[in-house]
Amino acid sequence: GEKVEQHESTLSVREGDSAVINCTYTDTASSYFPWYKQEAGKSLHFVIDIRSNVDRKQSQRLTVLLDKKAKRFSLHITATQPEDSAIYFCAASDSGSWQLIFGSGTQLTVMP
């Protein structure tokens, strides 16, 4: 089955700088890659996703890049703000069960 590895467990940036979080996956047939955000002490909510028919998707300050050859996808946050501080989880859909497999999460801290 699918395995998703999230490479950075923690990431610190200065307010206004960019942040990049990287994930890799193992299932060549995976076709759906969402990102979720978890603020301290709260639940998770969806932030952005990308499907395998495109290699880039942007929503305001968030951009997701997908490299199917390398089986890698990444979340780019520009002009970071303190409210971007959270744990970010990447995920990929398993092509067999169609269920989402999550990475281990990246704690992003935006320092003033």
Next chain:
Amino acid sequence: EAAVTQSPRNKVTVTGGNVTLSCRQTNSHNYMYWYRQDTGHGLRLIHYSYGAGNLQIGDVPDGYKATRTTQEDFFLLLELASPSQTSLYFCASSDGRGTGQLYFGEGSKLTVL
């Protein structure tokens, strides 16, 4: 806004105890999920369901049972709780099978002493 409600939000039990975590969604979604969140492991899928009476096994099902009584209600049962089941449990719902947005509940913190 989609709504997923979990109860209890916090539960402490002893080893061998019996625990039921409840989840209700008012989104009219077909799919419901139970995940556990542990540091270093992210979220791991325990069980899921695509409709009343249906149950599918996830990635870490050992020691857990689940039951989907209605489209709205999904229960996670720990009949002989162990300390290794101390975790934060999230319920979620979606209208698609793995390619639709998940809507998460607020989480249920379970401690097994």
